Amino acid sequence: MKHILLMAAMILSSFANANEMSNPCVYHPDLPGCAGNNRPMGQGGRVINIPNRWGAIYYNAANQAIGYSENNTSGYRSANKEALANCIKAGGGKNPLDRNGEGCSLMTEYRNMCGAIVLGGDGGRYRAAAKNADSIAEAEQKAISACEAGQSFKCTVRYSGCSRHPDYRY
Numbered sequence: 001m002k003h004i005l006l007m008a009a010m011i012l013s014s015f016a017n018a019n020e021m022s023n024p025c026v027y028h029p030d031l032p033g034c035a036g037n038n039r040p041m042g043q044g045g046r047v048i049n050i051p052n053r054w055g056a057i058y059y060n061a062a063n064q065a066i067g068y069s070e071n072n073t074s075g076y077r078s079a080n081k082e083a084l085a086n087c088i089k090a091g092g093g094k095n096p097l098d099r100n101g102e103g104c105s106l107m108t109e110y111r112n113m114c115g116a117i118v119l120g121g122d123g124g125r126y127r128a129a130a131k132n133a134d135s136i137a138e139a140e141q142k143a144i145s146a147c148e149a150g151q152s153f154k155c156t157v158r159y160s161g162c163s164r165h166p167d168y169r170y
Contacts, residue, residue, distance in 0.1 A: 025096060054079035055163030056109040057117045057130045058087035062098040065091035066117060071163050076109055079163075094167075108132050115163040116140040118147045120155030136160050 056079040058067040060120050067087025072079035087104035088095045095103035107130035116139040117130040131142035140157050147155035 001153065017162065050165045050167060052111050053108065053163040053165060054111050055113075055115050055132075055161065056080045056083035057107045057115050058083045058104045059107045059117060059128050059130070059161065060091055060098070060102075060104040061089055061100075061128065062096040062103065063091045063094070064119065065104065066159055067104060068115070068117075068159055068161065069163075070161050076111065080106060080109060110163060112164040114139045114160065114164075116143045116157055116160035118143040118155040118157050120147050120151065120153045122153045123154075125151075127153075127155065129155070136162060 051073050052075075053070075054072045054074075055070050055077045056068065056072075056076070059065070065087050067083045067085065067090050069079045069082035069086065072082060083106075084104055091104070097103050107128065107170075109115055110132035113132045113134060114136045115130060115132040116136065117128060118140070119126065119128050121127055127147050129143045129147035131139050131146060133139040133142055140160050143154050144157070
């Protein structure tokens with residue numbers, strides 16, 4: 001009797017396995033016609049590949065030069081190199097050192113976002129701040145807040161922009 005029950009269980013399980021193996025929806029539920037994919041027959045899923053876009057902002061305190069890069073699809077290193085070159089170019093082709101011994105230096109880098117740099121000061125005190133965020137307005141506000149923190153002067157936006165594909169939405 002045990003043998004008969006064991007044989008019956010093996011036969012029934014092979015039918016269940018065969019049914020699963022012959023049903024492509026078990027392994028590919030997103031196929032047209034499979035339940036739960038909410039697509040009409042014949043319409044496959046569409047994958048959109050939006051490339052990353054990088055941006056960077058450099059600043060030289062010695063001559064107030066600003067360099068930036070936008071929508072660089074080659075990567076962050078390429079965006080940084082482009083922004084540094086633009087900072088040196090904005091300084092008349094020179095990269096003088098400030099009192100801390102620095103020339104053009106990286107303020108911020110971002111991917112598929114927006115960035116802003118602000119400057120402010122009075123007399124001999126100057127300050128710069130750069131921030132990034134999902135929107136230009138948010139990046140500008142964050143940079144202004146960082147620049148004006150604990151200071152009596154106001155800071156103004158010197159550059160702001162976004163590095164993202166036009167179809168990229170938040």
